Amino acid sequence: DAGVTQSPTHLIKTRGQQVTLRCSPISGHKSVSWYQQVLGQGPQFIFQYYEKEERGRGNFPDRFSARQFPNYSSELNVNALLLGDSALYLCASNLDTLFYEQYFGPGTRLTVT
Amino acid sequence: AQTVTQSQPEMSVQEAETVTLSCTYDTSESDYYLFWYKQPPSRQMILVIRQEAYKQQNATENRFSVNFQKAAKSFSLKISDSQLGDAAMYFCAYRSPNAGKSTFGDGTTLTVKP
Numbered sequence: 001d002a003g004v005t006q007s008p009t010h011l012i013k014t015r016g017q018q019v020t021l022r023c024s025p026i027s028g029h030k031s032v033s034w035y036q037q038v039l040g041q042g043p044q045f046i047f048q049y050y051e052k053e054e055r056g057r058g059n060f061p062d063r064f065s066a067r068q069f070p071n072y073s074s075e076l077n078v079n080a081l082l083l084g085d086s087a088l089y090l091c092a093s094n095l096d097t098l099f100y101e102q103y104f105g106p107g108t109r110l111t112v113t
Numbered sequence: 114a115q116t117v118t119q120s121q122p123e124m125s126v127q128e129a130e131t132v133t134l135s136c137t138y139d140t141s142e143s144d145y146y147l148f149w150y151k152q153p154p155s156r157q158m159i160l161v162i163r164q165e166a167y168k169q170q171n172a173t174e175n176r177f178s179v180n181f182q183k184a185a186k187s188f189s190l191k192i193s194d195s196q197l198g199d200a201a202m203y204f205c206a207y208r209s210p211n212a213g214k215s216t217f218g219d220g221t222t223l224t225v226k227p
Contacts, residue, residue, distance in 0.1 A: 033213045041219050042117075042204050043158075048213025056213045088156060094213075102208075102215060104150075104158035 002027070004093050004105035012111045013081050021076045021108045025093030031055075032074040033102065034066060035090040043090055049074055078110075086112045115140045115207050119218035126195045127226050133180075134190045134221045136205030146208045147181065148215070149190045153201040161203070164188065192223075200225045 005024045013019050025032050031050040035043035048056035049068035068074045072093075078085055088109050092102040116139045126132035138147070149161040164172045164181050172179050176196075180189045192199055205218040 031213060033215075035215075042206075042217030043215075045214040045216070050213065058214065090158060092158075092215075101160065101163065103160070106155070106157045109156075 004091055004103055006089075006091050006105040006108050008108060009106070010109045010111075012113060014113055015081055015083060017081050017112075018077065018079045019081060019110060021078075021089050021091075021110070022073065023076070023091030023093075023105060024073045025091075026103055029093035029095050029103075030072055031094045032068055032072065033092045033094075034074070034076045035092065036060070037088040037090055037107070039087070046076070081112045083112050086110060115142075115145075115209070115216045117205050117207050117216050117218040119205055119221050121221045122219075123222045123224070125224045125226060126192070128195055128197060130195055131191060131193045132195055132223065134192075134203050134205075134223070136188045136190070136218060138186050138188065138205070138207050138216075140186070140207065142209060144210055146210070147179075147188045148206040148208065149177070149179070149188075150204045150206060150217075151199075151201045152204060152220070158204075162190065195225050197225050197227060199223060 007022045033048040034046040037043040045058040047066045052068045063079045066076045088107045090107045091105045094102045145166045147164045151159045162174045176193045178191045202220045204220045206215045208215045
């Protein structure tokens with residue numbers, strides 16, 4: 001079975017622009033979580049979605065939004081990009097909210113110039 | 114809120130030797146899960162080992178084992194017979210039951226010398 005997939009792999013944007021990152025969970029997994037990993041730090045939780053509903057939100061501004069589709073794939077949107085948004089964005093899936101083991105995708109490297 | 118602290122930004126080990134990575138956490142919960150993840154330069158986060166807080170027995174996965182001290186809120190990772198492929202950033206993570214959020218430490222970079 002395919003693991004968690006994310007697209008694109010790399011992305012370069014200019015300050016003020018908007019970006020959409022995509023994630024496909026492992027087949028059968030209904031929960032998707034998003035993390036931001038700034039260089040040299042551990043991942044920081046942004047969102048969790050389960051059955052198309054937001055189940056958790058980290059300490060990120062409203063410029064960050066996400067959604068989950070009927071096929072359980074997910075998009076993370078970031079508006080009005082800032083230089084500080086440059087990071088590796090990780091998507092993780094797990095079977096459901098009761099199952100604690102998360103599987104991570106390879107990430108999308110976002111560079112804001 | 115839970116916090117996870119990894120006090121060793123960098124560690125080095127000789128191939129075939131044993132190394133221990135430290136992790137402490139802070140929580141008021143009695144039930145939770147702890148994880149060690151490995152992130153090679155390719156950046157794919159890989160689960161190394163997990164520990165349920167209600168289990169007294171320390172988890173073991175082949176060359177990887179943990180020393181879980183619940184009262185001390187300590188969760189160290191021991192890598193035995195270190196291999197070149199073990200070189201990576203290692204993250205300790207905490208997760209509450211029924212939560213989609215994992216809280217990570219800032220990682221320890223492990224170098225394995227041939």
